[in-house]
Amino acid sequence: MTWKIRTIRSKVVIYFLAASALVIGLYGVMTYGLLRGNLEAEMENRLTTAGEIIAQEINPPDMKYLELKGKIYFSYREKLRKIRDITGVRDIFIIGPGRRVILSSLDENEKFYINLDRYEIEKAFGGKTSSSKLYPGEGGMYYKTGYVPLAENGKTKCVIGVDASAGYTKYLAEYRRTLGIMGIISLALALLMSMLITGGIAARINLLKKKAGEIAKRNFSENITVEGEEEISLLAATLDSMKKELENYIGEREKMATVGEFSAGVAHEIRNSLGAVSGYAELIMEKSADEKVKKFAADIVSNCMKMGEFLNNFLAYTKEFTPELVTIKTAELISAAVAELPAEVRAAIVDKYSASDAETVCDVYLMKKALYNIIINGFQALKDKAGRVEIFLSREGGKSVIIIKDNGAGMAPDVLSRIFQPFVTGRKEGTGLGLAIVYRIVKEIHRGEIYVTSEPGKGTQFAVKI
Ligand SMILES: Nc1ncnc2c1ncn2[C@@H]1O[C@H](COP(=O)(O)OP(=O)(O)O)[C@@H](O)[C@H]1O
Numbered sequence: 001m002t003w004k005i006r007t008i009r010s011k012v013v014i015y016f017l018a019a020s021a022l023v024i025g026l027y028g029v030m031t032y033g034l035l036r037g038n039l040e041a042e043m044e045n046r047l048t049t050a051g052e053i054i055a056q057e058i059n060p061p062d063m064k065y066l067e068l069k070g071k072i073y074f075s076y077r078e079k080l081r082k083i084r085d086i087t088g089v090r091d092i093f094i095i096g097p098g099r100r101v102i103l104s105s106l107d108e109n110e111k112f113y114i115n116l117d118r119y120e121i122e123k124a125f126g127g128k129t130s131s132s133k134l135y136p137g138e139g140g141m142y143y144k145t146g147y148v149p150l151a152e153n154g155k156t157k158c159v160i161g162v163d164a165s166a167g168y169t170k171y172l173a174e175y176r177r178t179l180g181i182m183g184i185i186s187l188a189l190a191l192l193m194s195m196l197i198t199g200g201i202a203a204r205i206n207l208l209k210k211k212a213g214e215i216a217k218r219n220f221s222e223n224i225t226v227e228g229e230e231e232i233s234l235l236a237a238t239l240d241s242m243k244k245e246l247e248n249y250i251g252e253r254e255k256m257a258t259v260g261e262f263s264a265g266v267a268h269e270i271r272n273s274l275g276a277v278s279g280y281a282e283l284i285m286e287k288s289a290d291e292k293v294k295k296f297a298a299d300i301v302s303n304c305m306k307m308g309e310f311l312n313n314f315l316a317y318t319k320e321f322t323p324e325l326v327t328i329k330t331a332e333l334i335s336a337a338v339a340e341l342p343a344e345v346r347a348a349i350v351d352k353y354s355a356s357d358a359e360t361v362c363d364v365y366l367m368k369k370a371l372y373n374i375i376i377n378g379f380q381a382l383k384d385k386a387g388r389v390e391i392f393l394s395r396e397g398g399k400s401v402i403i404i405k406d407n408g409a410g411m412a413p414d415v416l417s418r419i420f421q422p423f424v425t426g427r428k429e430g431t432g433l434g435l436a437i438v439y440r441i442v443k444e445i446h447r448g449e450i451y452v453t454s455e456p457g458k459g460t461q462f463a464v465k466i
């Protein structure tokens, strides 16, 4: 299972806690190590100093008589016991050349740490004072032994061991506890502080979210201001100006939509009457004997046809569509669009698409119309008989890319940037609605993409991705 920390708040809290834990941990480890090292060195120093003082009290030639356990042995034992009691150590003992304890202030002679401390003891026999590591002993206490060489004529004969409990380990344990408590308090403080800080921010962000939600519901009545951190206030101000712009834009669009609906109604009415006008003009054309009248009537008919086409395009542009989506071979779709074109246009088309087996999901009627409009524009831009409109088809990530390329007049950049706007035309006979309809069909209805590149005098290329 993977955990995802999504809110700013939880992130900040976690960072705060992690940083505090790191600082406390590092601080604890460092100070503890330092303290422990100092205390240990101090104790070593005390043990070996004691050992050196005891060494002054011992006459080395006496050592060989200790094994006899006679008078010398008992007098030395008494001496060591006294020093032990005065100094408060646990034991003072002497290790003979056989690496065995030959005398101890305690009653039992054999000591287990003799084996453990072999390295230190050898070091002392080598003429250097040394001391053991801390080891746990009776009463839950830690102990340490210092070893001091006892020399006769510059040669180490025996080693004096001084063994004492490390009282400082109690302080160390106490220090550890204190560190632990401090750690817990610091973490709690870090948690509290981070919650307090982020709580305020989270509350303001939530407030912003709520206000943005109101905008989404088109409730523009409230002013958006959020007090607090500069960034959040700025965000609120930005949202507020966005809201105002949106309010204007929506108002404008609603007005336009009303105008659009109205014009569509008018266009409908005109188109209906146009049928009658054109019908009567045709009748006059047939019945009249006067050649002049016949010509006028023919003019009326042809103008009615132009106007009818314009109105059809206009109505197609303003109409609300609910697309009927079907899956179709894209090559079939293109063929169907091409089939509707006039023969002279078809003659200029170079088919580079029908071998492709790409498929697309679209409203066939609308998409055919869009392709038709693009192809016919390409044809209209051709300058002479050598003019060609090439159609390519390829697949790109599950989508079809249809390329319609002509070697006609091309467009200047300022024309190119406006061609998808309604009523923008560069032709005397044009309505400027062809590409506006293409845009609606491809981009808005099918959520597809259109790319155009054009070079004046060379030609134009439309790419439609659906
Ligand atoms: N393939 C093309 N080559 C050159 N110009 C083009 C091409 N396609 C479109 N245009 C330019 O874009 C304008 C707008 O096209 P369109 O929206 O179809 O309206 P219309 O064809 O009625 O003028 C055209 O008038 C023309 O100037």
Ligand SMILES: [Mg+2]
Pocket: 373, 376, 377, 434, 435
């Ligand atoms: Mg056109």
